[in-house]
Amino acid sequence: MIALERWYRSLLELKEDHGKRPTLVVIIQDFESFDQETLQDFIMICHSYQERIPFVFLMGLATSIDALHQGLPKSVLSLLQTKKFQMQQSSECLTAIVEDLFVHANVGLMVGPLPLKQLIDQFMHYNFSVGGFVANLKYIVMHHFYANPLSILCDRSLNVESRALELLSKGHFDHIRMLPSFQRYIETTLESDPQLAEMLLLDNEFLMLQIPELIQELQDYHQDFAMIFDFLWFIQSKFSVSVLRKSKRALYFMALEGTLTSSSNVPFLLALDRKLNSNDMMVFIEDCVRFFKENPRCAKKLPHEENAMDKELANLQNIRDRFLKANDDESRQTRIAQKSRDTIRLPKGVLGTYTLLVSEIDEFLAKLFSTYLDCHTKMPLYEICYYSQVTIQQKAFLPQPRASIQTALGQPELYLNCECCHPPSADMVLPTQHDTCILYKLYVECGRMINMYDWFTAFGKQKPKATTTTKTKKQQKQQPEQPPQRLDQKEVQARFISGVAELQFMGFIKPTNRKTDHVQRLTWGNI
Numbered sequence: 001m002i003a004l005e006r007w008y009r010s011l012l013e014l015k016e017d018h019g020k021r022p023t024l025v026v027i028i029q030d031f032e033s034f035d036q037e038t039l040q041d042f043i044m045i046c047h048s049y050q051e052r053i054p055f056v057f058l059m060g061l062a063t064s065i066d067a068l069h070q071g072l073p074k075s076v077l078s079l080l081q082t083k084k085f086q087m088q089q090s091s092e093c094l095t096a097i098v099e100d101l102f103v104h105a106n107v108g109l110m111v112g113p114l115p116l117k118q119l120i121d122q123f124m125h126y127n128f129s130v131g132g133f134v135a136n137l138k139y140i141v142m143h144h145f146y147a148n149p150l151s152i153l154c155d156r157s158l159n160v161e162s163r164a165l166e167l168l169s170k171g172h173f174d175h176i177r178m179l180p181s182f183q184r185y186i187e188t189t190l191e192s193d194p195q196l197a198e199m200l201l202l203d204n205e206f207l208m209l210q211i212p213e214l215i216q217e218l219q220d221y222h223q224d225f226a227m228i229f230d231f232l233w234f235i236q237s238k239f240s241v242s243v244l245r246k247s248k249r250a251l252y253f254m255a256l257e258g259t260l261t262s263s264s265n266v267p268f269l270l271a272l273d274r275k276l277n278s279n280d281m282m283v284f285i286e287d288c289v290r291f292f293k294e295n296p297r298c299a300k301k302l303p304h305e306e307n308a309m310d311k312e313l314a315n316l317q318n319i320r321d322r323f324l325k326a327n328d329d330e331s332r333q334t335r336i337a338q339k340s341r342d343t344i345r346l347p348k349g350v351l352g353t354y355t356l357l358v359s360e361i362d363e364f365l366a367k368l369f370s371t372y373l374d375c376h377t378k379m380p381l382y383e384i385c386y387y388s389q390v391t392i393q394q395k396a397f398l399p400q401p402r403a404s405i406q407t408a409l410g411q412p413e414l415y416l417n418c419e420c421c422h423p424p425s426a427d428m429v430l431p432t433q434h435d436t437c438i439l440y441k442l443y444v445e446c447g448r449m450i451n452m453y454d455w456f457t458a459f460g461k462q463k464p465k466a467t468t469t470t471k472t473k474k475q476q477k478q479q480p481e482q483p484p485q486r487l488d489q490k491e492v493q494a495r496f497i498s499g500v501a502e503l504q505f506m507g508f509i510k511p512t513n514r515k516t517d518h519v520q521r522l523t524w525g526n527i
Helices: 002-014 036-048 066-071 090-103 113-127 130-147 149-153 163-167 170-177 180-192 194-202 204-238 248-257 265-274 278-294 308-339 350-372 390-397 401-410 435-444 452-461 473-478 489-505
Strands: 024-028 055-059 449-451 509-511 518-521
Touching: 036 055, 090 113, 090 130, 090 204, 090 248, 113 130, 113 248, 113 390, 130 390, 149 163, 149 170, 163 204, 170 180, 170 204, 180 194, 194 204, 204 248, 204 265, 204 278, 204 308, 204 350, 265 350, 278 308, 278 350, 308 350, 401 435, 435 452, 435 489, 449 452, 452 489, 489 509
Parallel strands: 024 055
Antiparallel strands: 449 518, 509 518
């Protein structure tokens, strides 16, 4: 504690503002597994230094606050000023990461559906580790910019004057022309403008000038997608029905796969929208208009800077104005009918106008979702910005220990730099190999039940050894070489027991009560 106090004072001397002393935070992640007596002594020692070092303890409780009162005596609890707070759940933290990094992030690299599924599955089904999720993302960024030669174009601010275009070579242009999305773009362009398609295929200079426009279209798609995706979530939050309610993470994954617009979620929300009465429908439309106006994508700008979202906002405002006019006509006709004491009913044509407007807003929303939430694979050159190598990611972060163990036991020469362990064929057993490797090769030839005596006998025949008598170099030169002798029976038995124990520890065999002199085989096939 004296060294800690000295270190703390050195920090205060470096700090310019000496008015308020900084707090020293001590984090105890797992309170239940911590030694209680040690923790009590530590708290009392820290309390004695409280006037010189302001301590704050963060204690992670997996159960409830009662564990704190049961683990610490009253004399220690009286020294603490406890406050309870809840940490963010791992699933909510993952949703926030996906939303900030992939939906709204202004970055050039995006993650495709298969790698994202791998990330989410590893997070949800294995460790709930945010650090592991971030490590996966770092590996994706490293591999994308290392293995993809077109990653130099992965820039949202790419234009004709960008230096990245000067780095393009003939190999880059050939790689671009081999992209499946670019080939589909050429086929579509060929029908409308054959000359443009020909120049894209034959002229590298012209293709270099067209690349920034295609990348900009991809960036515009990302921005429009993010806005309409938030709009879909906004509409879903307007209805309290929990049926088919999805999280943002699930909706985004469905959009990446291209199944969001064809799923039952969007038609279900549109069906709920059609069931609203006139007053609720008016409030709903006003909320939609307010959502568009408050979005930065629809902020006030010059006329030549208008984008697709501004046009959609104008269409939505037009529907709102006509809806207001229809409501005013309905209210006026109702008042006239009440004054003349006629039957209170809507005039002919008013109900039809309202129905048409509801159908129009329904069609507007359906077209909006189908247009801007379409799959990214329909955009040309999407492979430049989307990472899709899920196999390499699985090899890096989902190791297969069984495959490695079986390879090491079946082919030890791949792991050991030893000349005597290289058999002429993979199935051949050499006496110089490790005991466990010999037992494993004999194990592979057995059935479901392995007789221990037969296994021991086969193992003993594979273990010869040189004569145990000691000879000098002169005697070795004078006397001819004798054939190697077998190991002693007790040594063979000891090495056999050791090898079988290792195989049992690795999960290849287990004892069985059906036959006391047999073991049961647990693995089949080689990976």
